[in-house]
Amino acid sequence: xxxxxxxxxxxxxxxxxxxxxxxxxxxxxxxxxxxxxxxxxxxxxxxxxxxxxxxxxxxxxxxxxxxxxxxxxxxxxxxxxxxxxxxxxxxxxxxxxxxxxxxxxxxxxxxxxxxxxxxxxxxxxxxxxxxxxxxxxxxxxxxxxxxxxxxxxxxxxxxxxxxxxxxxxxxxxxxxxxxxxxxxxxxxxxxxxxxxxxxxxxxxxxxxxxxxxxxxxxxxxxxxxxxxxxxxxxxxxxxxxxxxxxxxxxxxxxxxxxxxxxxxxxxxxxxxxxxxxxx
Numbered sequence: 001x002x003x004x005x006x007x008x009x010x011x012x013x014x015x016x017x018x019x020x021x022x023x024x025x026x027x028x029x030x031x032x033x034x035x036x037x038x039x040x041x042x043x044x045x046x047x048x049x050x051x052x053x054x055x056x057x058x059x060x061x062x063x064x065x066x067x068x069x070x071x072x073x074x075x076x077x078x079x080x081x082x083x084x085x086x087x088x089x090x091x092x093x094x095x096x097x098x099x100x101x102x103x104x105x106x107x108x109x110x111x112x113x114x115x116x117x118x119x120x121x122x123x124x125x126x127x128x129x130x131x132x133x134x135x136x137x138x139x140x141x142x143x144x145x146x147x148x149x150x151x152x153x154x155x156x157x158x159x160x161x162x163x164x165x166x167x168x169x170x171x172x173x174x175x176x177x178x179x180x181x182x183x184x185x186x187x188x189x190x191x192x193x194x195x196x197x198x199x200x201x202x203x204x205x206x207x208x209x210x211x212x213x214x215x216x217x218x219x220x221x222x223x224x225x226x227x228x229x230x231x232x233x234x235x236x237x238x239x240x241x242x243x244x245x246x247x248x249x250x251x252x253x254x255x256x257x258x259x260x261x262x263x264x265x266x267x268x269x270x271x272x273x274x275x276x277x278x279x
Contacts, residue, residue, distance in 0.1 A: 002249040004276060005033035006269065007073060007229070007259040010052035011042035017264040018057065019064060024266035026065040030273035033101070034065070035073040035257060041112040044261070055088060062096040070096055073194060073257065074103035074175040078113070078120055082133035082153060086140035086160045089170060098165035103194070104137070105175045106130035106182070127181040128152065134174075134189050141169040173227070179209045187213035192225045194257070200247045203228060207252070227255035232272075234263055242275035249279075 006025045008018045018036070025031040038054040041047045054072045062070055070092075075085060085104075093100040106126040107113070113120040120126060132150040139146040140160040148155040164170050173192035176182035186193045187210060195203050207226065214221040228248055232241065245256045258272065 002245060002253060003032045003255045004030055004245075004273075005035060005227070005255055005257045006031050007035040007037070007257050008264055009037045009039075009043065009259065010054060010057055011037075011039070011044065012049045012051075012262050013264045014050075015052060015057070017266075018052075019061070020266040021260070021264050021269065022061050022065055022068070024269045026068050028269055028273050030276055031068065031269070033069040033071065033255070033257075034061070035071050035103070036061075038072045038075045038079065038103075039109055039112060040116065041109065043109070047111060055092075059092060059095055062092060062099070065096075065099075069099045069101055071101035071103050071173065074105035074173065076105055076107035076109070077130045077133040078107040078118055078126065082136040083140060083146075083155060083158055083160070085133070086137045089137070089141065090160060090162065090164050093164040093166060093170050094162070098170075100164075100166075101171045101173055101192070102137075103173045103175060104130075104134060106178075127178070127185075131181070131185055134172075134185060138169070138172070138189055177206055179206065183210045184213045184216075186210060186224065187217050187219055187221075190224055192227060192255075194227045194229070195253075197229045197231065197259075200251050203248070203253065204251050225254040226252070227257055228253050229257045229259045231261055232258040232268070233261045234265060234268065238268075238271040238275045241272060242279060245276070246279065 008021050022034050025034050036054045042049045042051045089102045129152045132152050136148050145157045145159050146155050171191040173194055174186045174190040175194035211221040
């Protein structure tokens with residue numbers, strides 16, 4: 001049965017509003033997970049508008065919630081060294097009492113990368129870096145020490161202590177639709193695949209590609225749960241928005257992420273939950 005999540009991209013809004021939404025979601029059993037994002041510029045115009053940093057807000061939101069699983073959908077690999085990301089992930093897992101889910105992606109948003117002088121690179125370079133980074137993070141979360149020699153990252157007997165509260169590590173979700181590289185990395189490392197805002201038919205086709213990658217690495221695709229995003233605007237009719245989830249549920253999607261577009265109003269949550277409860 002499909003589950004439901006709330007996402008508050010921390011852009012064009014105020015901290016108090018995100019906090020109100022997460023507190024409200026924590027009190028409504030319909031929603032099982034709450035997400036934010038990992039960007040420094042808004043994704044929607046104007047890009048010079050306010051945008052809070054995702055990981056620090058997530059740490060604060062972790063202490064303001066008790067039930068929800070929490071995560072950043074998804075962390076750009078090029079923004080931080082993977083050893084740093086691994087340590088941040090462990091810290092969030094402890095701060096949240098084992099409710100943290102680690103979202104990872106190769107990175108894509110050119111304006112902020114160029115403005116900050118953070119090399120993004122070609123698509124091949126992004127994916128090569130991403131594959132190395134996921135391997136580093138997975139090792140650091142589970143092994144006593146990690147040594148790694150790659151094109152982008154070099155580690156020698158690197159430690160990450162303590163280990164996550166969740167064993168053997170917190171779940172990893174990888175977001176993206178790249179058929180050759182991203183889905184192959186999902187097959188090798190992820191516990192969840194996020195297909196972003198993808199129509200049902202395209203989701204089904206891509207899930208077939210993921211199944212092929214899983215077969216190639218000797219993994220059962222059923223081990224990997226899936227999610228898609230639905231945009232959630234303040235003037236959306238709750239009944240119509242809830243109805244959009246039915247086809248995804250029928251297609252085997254495990255989680256629907258309702259991604260708020262602002263303004264971020266806690267009062268939006270209960271009416272949608274009521275409509276979802278009727279399905």
